[in-house]
Each structure stands twice: as structure tokens, then as C-alpha cells.
Amino acid sequence: MKIFKKAGIILCCVLLAVMSLAGCGSTENSNNAKNKQQSAEKVENINISYVKAPLNVPSIVEKKKGLFEDEFSKDNIKVSFPEITEGSKMTEAVAAGSLDFCNAIGATSVILAAANGVNIKIIGMYSRAPKAFTIMSKDSSIKTVADLKGKKIVGPKGTILHQLLLEALKKDNMKVDDVQFINMGIPQGVSAMMSGSADAALVAGPAVPQAVDKGAHIITTGEGLVDATIVIAARGDFLDKHEDIAKRYMSVHQKSLDFMKNNPDEAYKLASEETKMSIDQVKEMYNLYDFNPKITDKDIQELEKTQDFLKDNGMLTKTVDIKALIHDIS
Structure with missing residues (x-):
């Protein structure tokens, strides 16, 4: 009986060793696969x-x-x-x-x-750059945000400029419904303002000094309203x-x-x-x-x-x- 018992113990040890080696091989294969995947994901x-x-x-x-x-x-x-x-x-x-x-x-x-x-x-x-974002007009009678009531304003919706408009209106106790806002890109908006088909435009970047050179003026910037x-x-x-x-x-x-x-x-x-x-x-x-x-x-x-x-x-x-x-x- 002792011989069989010893043989059983030896057999278990052998099986454990084989399983351990197999586990090492599996881990090594896993690591190799991971390294290959990382290599395949090299940025080109x-x-x-x-x-x-x-x-x-x-x-x-x-x-x-x-x-x-x-x-x-x-x-x-x-x-x-x-x-x-x-x-x-x-x-x-x-x-x-x-x-x-x-x-x-x-x-x-x-x-x-x-x-x-x-x-x-x-x-x-x-x-x-709050000061780089502006509301502009070519109409000399429009000097303040309050003067925009009932006016047609053009500019890009869902942008910093749009946010500037709403914050400016809010500061003057006005709502977006108090003006006619039309979604339009900056270049198109400036053209509409300069031609008179829009009363004011939301303008930023190089278009600001260019519009000023053509006779438009700044009503307000984003200073104190948005951080842009x-x-x-x-x-x-x-x-x-x-x-x-x-x-x-x-x-x-x-x-x-x-x-x-x-x-x-x-x-x-x-x-x-x-x-x-x-x-x-x-x-x-x-x-x-x-x-x-x-x-x-x-x-x-x-x-x-x-x-x-x-x-x-x-x-x-x-x-x-x-x-x-x-x-x-x-």
C-alpha cells in the first residue's frame, strides 16, 4: 500500500509540473501575442x-x-x-x-x-480671446446692444459668437426672441451686414479689422461676457x-x-x-x-x-x- 501511495504522490507531482510548464507556455504565448499586437499598433x-x-x-x-x-x-x-x-x-x-x-x-x-x-x-x-469676438454693425444708428432690439443679426449658431450674442442680450435684459437671429457663416454674415441685408453680424478674426476698414464698427466684444x-x-x-x-x-x-x-x-x-x-x-x-x-x-x-x-x-x-x-x- 505504501508503494502505491508513493507512486500516487509522484504521479501528482509530475502532473503539477506539466501543468505548471503548460501555464508558463500559455503566459509566454499571451505575452508574445500582446507584444505583437502592440507592435502592429505602432503609429505611422x-x-x-x-x-x-x-x-x-x-x-x-x-x-x-x-x-x-x-x-x-x-x-x-x-x-x-x-x-x-x-x-x-x-x-x-x-x-x-x-x-x-x-x-x-x-x-x-x-x-x-x-x-x-x-x-x-x-x-x-x-x-x-474674449476681445477678439465681436458684434458689429455698419448702421451708425446702432451703437449699443439695446439698439439691436427687433434687428436682423447674422452669425454662426452654436459657437462662441452665438454665445456672445445671447450673453450680451441677457446683460441688457433682452432675450433671443427680441432680435431676428439668422444662422450664417462669418464671411457670409459680414457680406450681409455690409450690403445692408442684415443690421448686425457676429464677427471674429481677420474679418473684424477688414470690416472696420470698410466702415463697420464694433458694438461690443466678448470682454466680461465670454472667455472665448x-x-x-x-x-x-x-x-x-x-x-x-x-x-x-x-x-x-x-x-x-x-x-x-x-x-x-x-x-x-x-x-x-x-x-x-x-x-x-x-x-x-x-x-x-x-x-x-x-x-x-x-x-x-x-x-x-x-x-x-x-x-x-x-x-x-x-x-x-x-x-x-x-x-x-x-
Whole structure:
């Protein structure tokens, strides 16, 4: 009986050893498969939106000086810059997987996209420029926001400019129903204002000094009304897999800011060439911008305020957790 008992023990030990070896082989195979998958997911292309208006000097410097190419060519990563100027089109491209980074996108577009299920994250601030967003008119009798009552106002719906209009009306104890608001792009809106088919227009960027040169005037800017928050956003699933790339992206963005600080005249020149504004116009507008990429508590409050604006005006039914929308890669 003892012999059988010993034989049984030996047999169990052998089986355990075989199972242990098999387990090691399974783990090794799993690790190999994982490594192969990671290798297969090596980044070969990065798509970064390029928007130069209203006055996106960091983007202009990054593109004209080849800063992203310099960084990512080290790993044979090709960088493309699709010119997608509408926030909604950018988020559609993010949802389709054809855009990895939105280099400058309105907070309104990001919040709307996230609320509708698009996997998108804010990884930094691009700019704050309340004075660069305006309500304008060519009619000399329209001097204040109160003078807009009953007037036809044109501009892009669901944007910072639209938010500016509503905040300005609210400040003067007016509602959107007190004016005739028509959804229209900035260039078309300016044309309508200058031709007299609209009483006022929502205008930002180079179109502001150009309209002033043609006889229009500013009724109000966003100062004290909106922060005009523009953010840097990334495709969520890309960020999950390649946070290291996102960190390098933000490092390049900081290099462009450093270049602007150390070489202002060249930065003005590059911006002038891209926007078709004079150097003096660029300098004047440049002083209206805060390009600090750090996300502050005030920025978060402004993002929440923007979400409230969208909800209160029927453009948003489902809200998102603003803090969860922010991905800190520092």
C-alpha cells in the first residue's frame, strides 16, 4: 500500500509540473501575442487639424516651421494637416477615426460631440480671446446692444459668437426672441451686414479689422461676457493607446509658444502671410490672445458655463461631466 501511495504522490507531482510548464507556455504565448499586437499598433501617421483663423499663431508657427515633422520624423511617423475649419466637421472626423488631434477647436463643438457619444478628450487649452469676438454693425444708428432690439443679426449658431450674442442680450435684459437671429457663416454674415441685408453680424478674426476698414464698427466684444475658450482635443481611443504621442504633441505645442515669445517679429510675419492681414493688424489682434495651454479652474468653470449655454438654448439635451472630459497628460 505504501508503494502505491508513493507512486500516487509522484504521479501528482509530475502532473503539477506539466501543468505548471503548460501555464508558463500559455503566459509566454499571451505575452508574445500582446507584444505583437502592440507592435502592429505602432503609429505611422498622425492627423492634426490646421485652422489659422481667427489668429491661431501657434498653429501657424508649428506648420510653417515644421515643428511636428521635426519631432515625429524621428520615429518615421508621417504628419498630415487637414484644413478642417468647422468644429462640427472636426468632431465628425474624430468619430470616424480620421483625425487624431484638434489643434484649435471651440469648446462648444467638443461638448456637443461628447454629449452625443463621440470619444474625445480635452488635453490642453489653445486660447482665450474674449476681445477678439465681436458684434458689429455698419448702421451708425446702432451703437449699443439695446439698439439691436427687433434687428436682423447674422452669425454662426452654436459657437462662441452665438454665445456672445445671447450673453450680451441677457446683460441688457433682452432675450433671443427680441432680435431676428439668422444662422450664417462669418464671411457670409459680414457680406450681409455690409450690403445692408442684415443690421448686425457676429464677427471674429481677420474679418473684424477688414470690416472696420470698410466702415463697420464694433458694438461690443466678448470682454466680461465670454472667455472665448478654444481648446486642444484628442481622439479618445488614440489617447488611450498612445498617451506618449500626446505628451510629445503638447511638448511641440510648447515649443511653438516659446518661439513666439523669443521671435515675435518672425511670428507676426508668418501670421501676416497666412491670414492676409498687415503686420500692424496682426500685432493689434495678437495682444488680445492668451495662449497659455494650462487648464485652470477658471477654464473649467467657463467650460461648464458653455455647457449651460448649449443646454439652455436647446442645443444640448444630455450633459457631460466636464472634469471627466479633461484628460491630464502632464
